Amino acid sequence: MSHDESQHTIVERLDALYEYDREPVAGKKLHGHKTFIAMFAGEHVAGTEFVLGPLMLAHGVTATDFLGGLLVGNLLAVLSWALLCAPVAVRTRLTIYWQLRKMCGPYITVAYSVFYAIVLCLLAGAMVNVSVTAVSLVFPGIQNPGPQDMFPSVPWMLLALVVGSVIAILAVLGFEKLAQFSKICAPWMALVFLSAGMAVLPMLDVHSFGEIWPAFKERIFTGEPLPGFSKYTFWHVMGFAWLCNATQHIGMSDVTIFRYARKWTSGFASAFGMYIGHFLAWIASAILCAAAMGNTTPGEIALLGAGVAGAVCVVIAGWTTANPTLYRAGLAIQVATPNWQRWKVTFAAGAFMVITACIPDVNRNLDRIVGFYGLFFMPLGACIFIDVWILPRLGMVSNYIEKTGKLLSWPALLAWIISFGFSFFMYAKDHYAWMNKLVAPWQPDWLAAIKVDLLFMVGPEWILAVSLYLFFSWLQQRRHPASTNS
């Protein structure tokens, strides 16, 4: 088989995989706000909430910075869903796959799928890790990895293998029923978080609702980072709350969901996910961490706050989110594995997931990983926004690649690489020794003076991506107008 034929086959196979949702959603299949409220409230109370709240605490945020940052960052996330993602979805009514396919061509879409699969496996692994920290409580001889451990003990790894295998088997057997089960768990899990958070407050010398705020300021969010963690401010918390689902909102992957919305205003339903999952649950899990004297192990802090119900909540929270994540990863990897059946692909993704679960550093740096994940995929969402709304208003055509029959959108590719590369460079030059060594000899003073965190780059990267895509599209369409090529 020649290289071209092989490439062609991959594209055809990918198209076939998503064939069933090739057409825009028909009017009779549209849903109102209630469906999206339930969906968001269910999906954003997950295993990772047990990790991210304590991580913010470990980074030494103050009470005002934490609450203020979460309020503003989550508001920005909701507005991104409501004003950027949902309007595009309602206008085109296509999945992210077909939206990219028409706008960027098959190669970028394949690259997107493969990278997305890798990130999903990492996230699924983080969730397995969360579940195992609770399952291990049943076995007194198996200790959860400590803050300085590079790897867990062999028995802990075997437990992760068992939990990961169960998750992989269930992901192979069926996704729909698990998705339904996770929605049933969601209201109960949210209340477990809240109840556990309240129940540990007396351990922090809080004995009435009126004493909560002073305790927040003086004893819980002390502003002192734990050893080995950098200091976070309002801007870090705000940036992280906005960035942690950036792939879904400004990265546009949730057009796949909102294409079923009757009105674009359903995008505001995301507020239920953000303010229950990424506000209340993060605050509760941070309080649990403070009560456990800085212990960030999800299973142990949940057991402290809610007993057996808490430990079960951690297992379920990790499990119900790892399952669909692994299923989606399998779907994405299937593109690159020509003759593999779905179960083989899912088990391959599962093996990667288990390995990830056995690396405690993944959870310790989950905020960084989620940050990179958001920044990496976001530029393509920015390109979609420009392609759908702005190009037609400037007399250019949308979906240029589909209309001209080309295979690759170089404006989208360059906008993606340059804008993510810019964010990575600005962060890496001060945070990675190898990059610092490369840059330090030649960087001018003004560049050296700019020190930014990854979490601050959402806005600048989005602006850079839209500007580049707009400029490159103008160049492309001026030289080769769509009408003369199609």
Place this chain on the structure above:
Amino acid sequence: MNNILKLISFTGLALTLIPGALVLIGVIDNSLQYTLMLIGMVAWFSSAPFWMHSTSLDDN
């Protein structure tokens, strides 16, 4: 039947949330809270799946 199941479910949710608040104001201790939350969990999961049907986006 559905109403009875819903009553059990909401009792389960109440038994999940309220004990935490009662511990905070010093009415009950942690061990009773753990037991009540466990009962709440059993009540929720033994009733909610029978009436709580989530809507799949492909429905209609």
